[in-house]
Amino acid sequence: MGRSCLPKCRLARIMGWIQMILGGLVILVSILSLTRFYSAGFFLHNEDICQHFYNVGEVSDGFDVKSLSGRIGEVIDMLEALQGKLESKVQDMEKSKSTLLEKKFLEDEIVRPLHIANFALRKIQVPNVEGMNSTVKEDPLINFFITEEIRKYITPKENRVGKMNLYGTDKVYNTIGHACVLYKEELEKYMDYDIGSYCDDDWNLAQKLMLNGCDPLPRRRCLTRASKEYQRPYPINESLWRLPDGRNVRWGNYQCRKFECLSSKNPKRGYSKCIGCFEMEKEKLKWVANSSVLVDFFISEVLAIKPGEVRIGLDYGIGTGTFAARMREQNVTIVSTALNLGAPFSEMIALRGLVPLYVTLNQRLPFFDNTMDLVHSHGFMDGWIDLLLLDFILYDWDRILRPGGLLWIDSFFCNRKDLDNYVYMFLQLRYKKHKWVVSPKSKDEIYLSALLEKPPRAI
Ligand SMILES: *[C@@H]1O[C@H](CO)[C@@H](O)[C@H](O)[C@H]1NC(C)=O
Ligand SMILES: *[C@@H]1O[C@H](CO)[C@@H](O)[C@H](O)[C@H]1NC(C)=O
Ligand SMILES: *[C@@H]1O[C@H](CO)[C@@H](O)[C@H](O)[C@H]1NC(C)=O
Ligand SMILES: *[C@@H]1O[C@H](CO)[C@@H](O)[C@H](O)[C@H]1NC(C)=O
Numbered sequence: 001m002g003r004s005c006l007p008k009c010r011l012a013r014i015m016g017w018i019q020m021i022l023g024g025l026v027i028l029v030s031i032l033s034l035t036r037f038y039s040a041g042f043f044l045h046n047e048d049i050c051q052h053f054y055n056v057g058e059v060s061d062g063f064d065v066k067s068l069s070g071r072i073g074e075v076i077d078m079l080e081a082l083q084g085k086l087e088s089k090v091q092d093m094e095k096s097k098s099t100l101l102e103k104k105f106l107e108d109e110i111v112r113p114l115h116i117a118n119f120a121l122r123k124i125q126v127p128n129v130e131g132m133n134s135t136v137k138e139d140p141l142i143n144f145f146i147t148e149e150i151r152k153y154i155t156p157k158e159n160r161v162g163k164m165n166l167y168g169t170d171k172v173y174n175t176i177g178h179a180c181v182l183y184k185e186e187l188e189k190y191m192d193y194d195i196g197s198y199c200d201d202d203w204n205l206a207q208k209l210m211l212n213g214c215d216p217l218p219r220r221r222c223l224t225r226a227s228k229e230y231q232r233p234y235p236i237n238e239s240l241w242r243l244p245d246g247r248n249v250r251w252g253n254y255q256c257r258k259f260e261c262l263s264s265k266n267p268k269r270g271y272s273k274c275i276g277c278f279e280m281e282k283e284k285l286k287w288v289a290n291s292s293v294l295v296d297f298f299i300s301e302v303l304a305i306k307p308g309e310v311r312i313g314l315d316y317g318i319g320t321g322t323f324a325a326r327m328r329e330q331n332v333t334i335v336s337t338a339l340n341l342g343a344p345f346s347e348m349i350a351l352r353g354l355v356p357l358y359v360t361l362n363q364r365l366p367f368f369d370n371t372m373d374l375v376h377s378h379g380f381m382d383g384w385i386d387l388l389l390l391d392f393i394l395y396d397w398d399r400i401l402r403p404g405g406l407l408w409i410d411s412f413f414c415n416r417k418d419l420d421n422y423v424y425m426f427l428q429l430r431y432k433k434h435k436w437v438v439s440p441k442s443k444d445e446i447y448l449s450a451l452l453e454k455p456p457r458a459i
Contacts, residue, residue: 014086018110021078025117072121079118086111116196144181147188149195153218177362179213187214193222201225204253207340215362225250236353240325241280244351249344262343271342274318274379278348283322294439295411295449299326302408302451305434306373310406313374314357314367316397317410321349321356323376328354332373337380361393367400375401376408383414383422383445390425398429403456407431412448413441419448426450 090111093103142151156171164170180187190205199222206217229247233239246258255270256262262269262278269275276282285291287299303310315323315336324334338346338356349356359365361381375397381390397407414422419438431452441447 014110017082018114021075021082022113022117025075025079025121076118076121079114079121083111083114083118086114120195141181145184145188147191149191149193149221150176150187150218153191174218175216176218177210177213177215179215180209180217183209183212183214187218191218191220193220195221196223198223198225201250201252203340210360210362211339213362215360233351233353239351239353240328241284242352243278243280244348248351249347251344254343256343259348269343273341274320274345277318277320277322277345278343283320286322287326293411293447295437295447297408297410297435297449297451299323299330301435302406303330303332305451305453306404306406309404310373313372313376314365314400315376315378317376317378317380318345319349319379320345321352321354323378324349324354325352334374334376361389365396365400369399370402372400372405373402374406374408376410377412378410382412383418387421387425390422394425394429398454401454403454405454406434407450407452407454409448409450409452413445414448416444416446419446422448426452430455 086106090103090106093106142154145151145154153174154176156173158171159165159169162170165172176187186205186209190202190209193199199220209215210217227248227250231245231247233248234242234244243259246260249259251257255268256266259278262271264276264279264282287296310332312333313327313335315321315334317323317337318339318341319336321336321338324336327334335355335357336349337359338349339358339360340346346356346358357366377397381393401407409426412422426448429452431454433450433452435449435451437447437449439447
């Protein structure tokens with residue numbers, strides 16, 4: 001023992017301790033869950049079963065909650081001390097260049113599980129001894145879901161001190177989209193994971209849920225997977241116009257396995273919107289070079305309308321961030337909406353050094369009223385869009401645009417016979433017309449581009 005003890009044997013001793021503590025934990029947790037189980041009335045056929053579940057007062061019947069709470073506190077302290085020791089040990093090993101394998105073992109097999117156990121124990125809602133008789137008035141939605149993690153998520157969280165928080169509310173609600181109830185099975189699958197472990201590689205399930213109206217999605221408490229060989233991104237002076245390193249994307253849920261494969265020439269590229277967006281030579285021409293289509297305005301023309309006044313804006317469309325890249329060169333900060341419709345649009349934008357905003361058409365934009373200098377709309381919605389939906393979206397754009405802000409409707413297209421309807425919609429807000437171009441797209445379809453200015457509304 002002592003000094004002669006090799007690292008292997010020290011590890012073994014530590015492991016022994018941990019096993020003992022973890023064993024104790026398991027027993028403790030079992031006792032806890034059992035008491036909760038009984039007191040929640042699972043053996044009574046009670047309509048109000050969930051009411052009991054959330055009514056912590058019941059737990060105390062015939063059970064010494066205070067001492068249990070005390071015991072848990074002790075174990076947490078022990079765990080914490082042990083974790084501290086282990087972590088400093090790992091740091092020592094780093095300095096002393098101890099074998100990597102040992103360090104990895106300590107980190108993966110001991111420190112992390114210990115951290116999770118420590119955390120889980122803290123999270124056990126040992127009834128708050130003071131506020132025992134407070135009953136949570138439940139949201140009816142909670143009982144719709146069975147998966148515990150969903151129920152936990154949507155249960156309103158009361159402030160710990162029982163007073164108002166800085167937001168002026170006494171509890172915080174985590175919200176989910178109301179259409180989540182239509183996708184109960186998928187959502188329960190999505191929320192079925194071990195807390196603290198790795199999530200499934202299921203962003204496509206998440207996106208499907210979002211697009212179908214389960215938006216916002218609940219947050220999850222699992223670790224998202226990343227590419228195994230993630231490389232540091234290119235510096236900003238290179239990243240804007242360079243195809244990113246394919247190793248920085250998890251390709252598992254796409255048809256392609258690298259950026260080059262997303263070329264418009266490849267019929268198996270796996271996406272159908274914004275074809276060619278991943279070809280930088282083509283992207284470089286957008287909004288700066290003459291094109292055959294009359295409805296393409298130049299960025300320089302648009303900015304010249306309000307020199308120096310356009311500083312921040314939103315690009316509402318599907319793309320790889322080229323609009324934001326060009327605007328960045330003009331010192332304008334643009335946030336680009338992105339959805340991963342068959343290709344890694346969000347990753348691409350981010351790897352170019354721009355901001356992808358992962359939103360669907362479903363939601364009110366996360367910007368405050370009268371804040372944006374520019375809203376640029378391109379390729380997100382075309383002639384398929386329901387007029388009422390478009391109306392809500394237009395008013396939302398109007399809300400976030402500042403007085404004098406510009407609405408750039410870029411190459412909107414629709415069926416010729418629908419044009420009047422859309423024109424009416426775009427003009428109803430009585431914006432000042434800077435540019436307005438209609439041009440044929442095909443025999444039946446028509447393009448419209450417009451540059452409109454929000455009027456001041458000093459009312
Ligand atoms: C808890 O119960 C006591 C007595 O029954 C009462 O005075 C107190 O206001 C209750 N507290 C809450 C938070 O309901
Ligand atoms: C980008 O900047 C770095 C240093 O900031 C420089 O070393 C590199 O050559 C630059 N790359 C290009 C393409 O200008
Ligand atoms: C576009 O074409 C016009 C007329 O043909 C020309 O005057 C202009 O310089 C061109 N602009 C660019 C950016 O090529
Ligand atoms: C953008 O800002 C930089 C630094 O302030 C300046 O050097 C550059 O000329 C600006 N570019 C444009 C197009 O205004």
